[in-house]
Amino acid sequence: MSNTIGENGLSFGGGIPLGVLQLEDGNGRGSAHGLAFALSSTMDFVSNAHPGPYLGLTNIKSNGNGSNQVFAVELDTIKNPQFADNHVGIDVNSMVSVNSNTAGYYTSNAGKFSPLRLASGEPMQVWVDYDGISYNINVSLAPYLEHEPRRPLLSSSVNLTSMLVNNSFYAGFSSSTGLLISRHYIIGRSFNTTGKARSLNYTALSQVIENVKRKARNRSLIPRAILVPVVTLAALTVLVIPAVIYVLRKKAREDVKAGMKEFIAEIMILGHLRHRNLVQLLGYSRHKSELLLVSDCMPNGSLDRVLYGQDGQAGLDWVYRFNIIKGIASGLFYLHEDWEKVVIHRDIKTSNVLLDTEMNARIGDFDLARLHNHGTDAQPTHLAGTRGYIAPELARLGRATKATDVFAFGVVMLEVACGRHPIERNNSGEPVLLTYWVLHAWESGAVLTTVDPRLEDYILEEVELVLKLGLLCSHSVASARPSMRLVLQYLEKDAPLRDLQPSFFNLTSRDEGFDQYILSCLSIGPTMSVLSGGR
Structure with a gap:
């Protein structure tokens, strides 16, 4: 996430907390090592950064090197002889702070210092305010829901504009643990580069905090997709962009020296994808050979969970289903044709389609x-994907x-319309492909019997279009499939789909006249025929 420095420098707070965070130890006796809010003009340091006391920002050799170009406000949870339990520090190119103090805040009454234990498990607020004219930076802490203290905990002079090259920078959070297990939660954040930061939604944050506390009482129930942005395990290094909430898992490539750099390069590129039908990729983390991708939280979960009622729901109305199909098509068109590079997703399926607040x-x-x-x-690569969604030529x-x-x-289109998985077993226990099942029903003149029986009200023309187009997109011959541009035109009804007979889907590339038949079927015609059958 790239940002630009304003005329007056950076403003992370302006009376609004940078974020609400919650840190806790894993055993009630100690915690390590903490987290930091970081700014940098480059991401080059990431591949060589170490966990533990380096918080994923530097390493034993680069620590203190001016070429790091890293500024951080650290919240150190490890027990330290100098600061007893924990401390807060301002770091410039090094994890040795230029200014630090025991975690705490100055109360409004007589300015009495009140210490805070960062690893207490209680939520706290952090303010980071920077004046781009005087180069003065103030850092303040306070318990959750309290106002920003009049007297900051730390105050230093740091010329960030000279450190951040070309007035462009990356902003994010970095977190790590060591031998002791601890959990670091970033509950919310507010960030602005040119003025007062936006107020936090304390009502929503309070609900999230309660969820975190409830789940903390039973760690075994924490799901894979959690409602907090950063969860760290022993010796885990995390670097994320602010507002990260949804966590996805990725295995490292076999070649970790070359593979890691390649992976980071791709993540940096994918982080620039911007489309209303894509989950925004916000960052990543790595732990040894394991990589984690971090993205926005989608409160309504994945399409497969909603479609099959795994959360106690009764599926989706057709209006939502058709809109979801069009949304997926729009996102794929952007990836394939409308961005600066071609992005092949390689794992399109209902569980990888997430639903936002408006479905x-x-x-x-x-x-x-x-x-x-x-x-x-x-370029050819190892086979990847999910059974039931893998095209024949990809498998070969x-x-x-x-x-x-x-x-x-x-396959996803048929799945949404029929309410059935890509592969299901018949009464004899034999696997049956959804595409073959729909095609057989069409050949029998009863294709509408494949429509999800939970759908009571739907637009016949739209259902017929989805069934026909779903079969066309999942044709066994790659050249028979339309481009996503054409698919989107069909779904938006900007172009009519010509009549297709069931026999068309049994053709192969070896059939005589196949290429000419493909071109005639996929060209724009004057009318769209209606599939036969009913229920």
């Missing part, structure tokens, strides 16, 4: 995504392309 679809989980330039072909050749994404999207 809009957002494609997530980019840990298998691959990039290449427009006009070039994708291991080459992920736009067409393999389109195949998976076609």
